Amino acid sequence: MNTKETFFNYITEGNVCKGDFISVGAAMLNGETITNALVNIPLKTMNRHGLIAGATGTGKTKSLQVLAENLSDKGIPVLLMDIKGDLSGIAQPSPGHPKIDERHAQIGIPFEAKSFPVEVLTLSEQDGVRLRATVSEFGPVLLSRILDLSDAQSGVVAVIFQYCDDNKLPILDLKDFKKILQYATQEGKEEFDDAYGRISTASTGAILRKVVELEQQGADLFFGETSFDVDDLLRVDNSGKGYINILRLTDIQDRPKLFSTFMLSLLAEIYSTFPEQGDSDRPELVIFIDEAHLIFDEASKALLNQIESIVKLIRSKGVGLYFVTQNPTDVPEAVLSQLGLKIQHALRAFTAKDRKAIKLTAQNYPDSEYYDTTEVLTSLGTGEALVSALDEKGRPTPLAATMMRAPMSRMDILTDEELKTLNSKSKLVKKYNETIDRESAYELLNKKIEQAEADEAKEKAKQEQEALKKAESKQRSSTSSSRKSTAMNPIVKVLTSATFIRSVFGILTKVMKK
Template sequence: MADDTSIFIGASRKPDDSYQEPEQLLLKYGNRHGLVTGATGTGKTVTLQILAEGFSNQGVPVFCADVKGDLSGIAMMGEPKDFLTARAEAIKLDPYEFQEFPVIFWDLFGEQGHPVRATVSEMGPLLLSRLMNLSEAQEGIMNIAFKIADEEGLLLLDMKDLQALLANIAGRADEISARYGNVTKPSVGAIQRNLLVLEQQGGANFFGEPALKIADIMRTTRDGRGAINVLAADKLMMNPRLYSTFLLWLLSELFEVLPEVGDPDKPKLVFFFDEAHLLFDEAPRVLVDRVEQVVRLIRSKGVGVYFVTQNPLDVPETVLAQLGNRIQHALRAYTPREQKAVKTAADTFRPNPDFDCATAITQLGTGEALVSTLEAKGIPSMVQRTLIRPPASRIGPITPQERAKLMAESPVAGQYEKPIDRESAFEILQKKAADAQNAEQRASDRDQQDSGRTRWTLPDFDGPQGSGSRSGDRQPQPRPRAPRPSNRQTVAEAAVKSVVRSMGSSVGRAIVRGILGSLKKGF
């Protein structure tokens, strides 16, 4: 039912409960972003799967995260099942054909896919601070660290580079504080502790080289289909902050690398952000602003971003306003927050006079959704109650053996598996520290040698004129010394000297008393 200009989503339900009119997503507006929401078990994953299939068949590469592990089946041929066949008949999908799709598996931990890496420099201070949940003061130090790395030509590639740079900054805290502001050792220590926690959670596997090349996720096959890049995220979800920061980094890299293309006939890449609420949970305002900026501007790069989450309230209004294509699965309305979510979702659709949108959201069955896409001139279509088409690929996960075979046949096999550790900040700072230590040791050795010598020198006199000899060649000649008088005295001499001293002392005291007495009488 789809043509070269659209993707077939499903068929809309009419008042007589039949499904007749096809609902399609126009490729021309595929880069206007989208939103897929719904409670757990309502069919969001299958909707993501059929959208990825549709974009791939139209030659558009796709990047998506496999949060539960069951999206990997998109790489294998679908299997006939009764409920799938019944759905195909209900929406008049004839013929209903099965198909396998070109998939490249990725994994930040390098276990269920090719390793994904980024350098510390590419991540930048803002995303790193978000990743480690740093305070404002600590984020300031992180910005100073990147500034110093740029000034001193220090490459920040992996975690040990950043750790070495922070240790160097702590040792130069007084000097750096005078130039850039207060840098304290306790704050640097707190950042180091957060880096250690991140390392223990597997973050060290993500930072380093070879870094992911954007071109490798934008591949197409020889038959013109777009590659579907599936990120294994079941283990990654144990660290949701790393997951959300990585996807935001990838969006930022796409924004920085890709050229401006305006409004192409079809997207250059479609990006599905599953569990999107993790991106915005407790996010600082500066980060939300960054997401809004990327989503708003990346459209002109030919990239479509589709957020997948349980509740439309998980996405800030400023970002929600940028999402033109919407698929809303069933929501529960038992709590006040859930009731608010239903109202918010209903208010974002263009009303349909055939049914009440808020009521329909709570009554949708599994595989049903309210669909509104951009039609001619980018105007949102009237919301329709739609039965989503069955996927052409397998529903559910593939086996480890199938995954290993697909990875071995991958076009990027062997390119990312072996890490590269070239000279960077860690090695440079280590060399500088060793050179400084060696210089200090040499200075200490010189001081010890100098302390072993006498501090006095002998004068060097010339020899007799005409002797032709050098002072250094002469031996010192002994000088005759006059006989020293003996200090010894006889008993008689000692007695006489004692009497004289006694008499002198007595006479002296008498003279002093006389003088003082005469002075006293005069007053």
């Protein structure tokens, strides 16, 4: 039995699946594709998370597209973070190409052009379903971690939320949160001091500055109503295909704080609302995070710990997370260790640092007698990748350099007209794109302040009126006394004159008479 036959048996036996699975391509040996040596990923382990990595132009996005399409075909909904804006073409079938046919003939999988049900989502004012969340839904702990607050500042945020709960003040958007922060150390200072203890103006000032920083990245568009219901990510169309929800993020590439804020809030809500799945045969939802380094680059230690915790826990809810980035080192080790599926496209060694990174990357994969992993990583062509998955028992499948299958949908974006047509048919656009600004903490506190000012003015007017009455009463009393004094004046004058004359002028008169 020659090496090729031995390798074929090694790959096919290691990729046997009793349950449902996805075939991503065929294994390669010494640069040659071994037809029908299919590399399979069991649906049962697709909630164990994964990584798609590789240098620019090596085919990462197309691998992401292949996985998303096949999951949708199996009735599993998908959420894609589309940073570069090149995934909307999934809504249209591939036009086909002779090179695609040639590739699939080598792999041993017939090519079929298909379109898939797509919902376009947005965090900004771009066309699509508007995603929003309220500040109250974040809660004090998550909000404090996103704002990277100190323990003392986090305590202030907890007190703010407690006060709003106690006084039935909804915190829906950032202006609500800023208003209650100002109120705590200004108009409502005595009320807070009595009920919750003194709140430092230095702490509230620092928190306000963090909120303003978040606002500058566009978070004021994200916080508010109508709040997005994560159950709407789980829709299936009439033909049984899972919806592929594409979140367009082309206009927030330079705003990683907003991106990480959204991601963390989404994962936290999914974890808190989705039921436990246990050892399910298929995932409930699969999320692909393109340009994943945007989440981690500027994340604080507290935020990274939160992400790590959610990655560990959320798979029990039947949710798979797939990080797409250029280099595995973009993902923290604590998260990387949780990723069961790895699709590694080619890496390029231009510097000594690059070569060192490639050696470290090679150590993330199982040893193979058929490959020098470090060498293969730099020699893979476009649309080829090293693939290591987990079998149905959670064991690593054989490492395989793989000729990846081509996407069944268009490998390009939708035109403006196609996008407009897609959105016009969307039920979710009608549900979420109306901006609601109902009465919340901002308005209620302003009313409370206005009422307090009105009461204060009324009390002041009352005091002034009472003071005026006292003054008038005093004046009347003084006038009465003055009148009595005036009536006595002639008598006083007579007595005074007589006395004066007698004492003075009388003497003078005597003198003059002499």
